[in-house]
Amino acid sequence: MDPQAAKMIGAGIACIGMGGAGVGVGTIFGHYLAAALRNPSAAQGQFANLIFGFAVTEALGIFSLLIALLLLFAL
Amino acid sequence: MDPIHQFQIKNLLPIARVGGIEIAFTNSALFMLIGLVVILLLMLGATSSRALVPGRLQSVAEISYEFVAATLRSIAGPEGMKFFPLVFSLFMFILILNVIGIIPYTFTVTSHIIITVAFALLVFLTVVIYGFWKNGIHFLKLFVPSGIPVYIMPLVTFIEVLSFLSQPVSHSVRLFANMLAGHITLKVFGGFVTMLAAFGLWGWLGAILPLGLTVALTALELLVAFLQAYVFAILTCIYLNRAIHPGH
Numbered sequence: 001m002d003p004q005a006a007k008m009i010g011a012g013i014a015c016i017g018m019g020g021a022g023v024g025v026g027t028i029f030g031h032y033l034a035a036a037l038r039n040p041s042a043a044q045g046q047f048a049n050l051i052f053g054f055a056v057t058e059a060l061g062i063f064s065l066l067i068a069l070l071l072l073f074a075l
Numbered sequence: 076m077d078p079i080h081q082f083q084i085k086n087l088l089p090i091a092r093v094g095g096i097e098i099a100f101t102n103s104a105l106f107m108l109i110g111l112v113v114i115l116l117l118m119l120g121a122t123s124s125r126a127l128v129p130g131r132l133q134s135v136a137e138i139s140y141e142f143v144a145a146t147l148r149s150i151a152g153p154e155g156m157k158f159f160p161l162v163f164s165l166f167m168f169i170l171i172l173n174v175i176g177i178i179p180y181t182f183t184v185t186s187h188i189i190i191t192v193a194f195a196l197l198v199f200l201t202v203v204i205y206g207f208w209k210n211g212i213h214f215l216k217l218f219v220p221s222g223i224p225v226y227i228m229p230l231v232t233f234i235e236v237l238s239f240l241s242q243p244v245s246h247s248v249r250l251f252a253n254m255l256a257g258h259i260t261l262k263v264f265g266g267f268v269t270m271l272a273a274f275g276l277w278g279w280l281g282a283i284l285p286l287g288l289t290v291a292l293t294a295l296e297l298l299v300a301f302l303q304a305y306v307f308a309i310l311t312c313i314y315l316n317r318a319i320h321p322g323h
Contacts, residue, residue, distance in 0.1 A: 048146060048309055055306045059245040062252045069255070073079070 007075070011068040021061020028053045078262035082186055082255070103190070106182045110171040139167065146309060151316040158315050161201065165194060166308040173254065173300035177293060185303075186254040188247065195247035198311050206318035217321040246310055253303050257296045264289045 032050045036043035088100035121136030129137055143163045147155050169185060176183030184190055206214040218235040219228070267285035271278040 048150060051302075051306055051309055052313060055249065055310060056245075059249055062245070062249050065252050065256060066248055069252070 007071050011071040014064050014067040014071065017064030017067075018061040021058055021064075024057040024060070025054055028057060078259045078266065081258060081262060082183070084187075102182045103184050103187065106172065106175060106184050110168060110175055110184070113171050113175070114167050139163075143308060147312050150309070150312040151319055154319050155312065155315055158201075161198075162308055162311050162315075165198070165311060166304055169194070169250065169307055170301060170304035173304055174297070176254065176258065177296050177300060183254055183258055185250055186258055188251045191247040191251040192243070194250075194307070195243040198246065198314055199243040202314045202318040205315075206321060209318070210321050214318070214321050217317055242314060246307070246314075250303050250307055253299055257292075257299055261289060261292055261296065264292060 028050065032043075032046070035046075085102045086097075086099045087102055087105060089097065090100060091098045117132070118136055121132045124130065124133065126133060140163070143166050144156070144159060147159055147162050151158070172184045175181055176186065206217070210216075218232050218239065220231060220235070223231050264285050268282045268289065271282040271285065274281070
């Protein structure tokens with residue numbers, strides 16, 4: 001196989017990992033919203049925790065994007 | 076229509092050559108300087124009148140101050156407020172640079188990993204140095220959570236050390252990759268507009284859809300620009316909190 005083609009395929013496969021981060025971020029915001037509707041007065045206090053969970057989850061998706069970008073442009 | 080072209084660093088004013096390394100005033104440095112001037116004007120202009128009932132400009136400064144101060148106080152406690160200048164500078168600098176980057180024909184400084192790594196290492200080294208300076212050897216309690224059975228302690232400690240060392244990586248890559256991916260997406264959709272417009276009248280009609288999407292994506296990028304600056308600031312607070320209060 002042409003190495004360039006293999007790199008492109010590898011980058012595409014690496015991006016599949018971002019789907020998992022999508023599921024995770026959706027779970028976090030969905031659960032936050034469900035909890036916020038049950039107890040709206042407590043919702044504001046948990047906003048920082050929400051953003052922290054979002055950031056930590058998103059980091060894993062970003063790592064797979066990074067692998068794709070490295071394959072396409074750096075290696 | 077190369078979507079990567081926008082991130083090219085241009086040499087605006089060569090300054091010196093030291094060994095094989097070229098030192099120059101680049102467009103990256105120019106936009107950092109612009110961001111600094113914007114923040115200075117905003118803050119100096121806001122605090123010049125010091126009215127009891129704040130005007131618009133003063134409200135912007137007061138709201139951003141209160142926002143960051145409340146975040147830092149709630150996460151790191153009152154002892155954390157001595158790091159307020161660091162957190163506030165990082166938040167404002169990243170926010171202004173991100174927002175400047177959305178304006179067409181400008182340069183997004185935070186889309187370069189060297190810049191975000193510098194920010195993240197600044198925070199990381201602050202945490203490590205302050206943690207050891209304030210707590211001494213007790214800072215290592217960070218890696219040994221209490222209430223864990225002895226037989227899984229080596230595994231937990233290993234994971235804690237690994238996650239501590241990967242902090243600066245994820246801290247910097249998050250900001251860099253979000254900015255990079257957002258701007259590439261904008262450029263790709265902008266490229267669709269020009270590609271379709273080359274097909275004549277029907278192409279022009281078809282180009283309305285990607286053009287509308289570009290506008291919507293720009294609005295999304297504005298949200299991401301603020302959110303990433305906020306996430307960077309909040310993670311800085313959390314990491315600083317670990318240096319101030321080690322041990323779980």
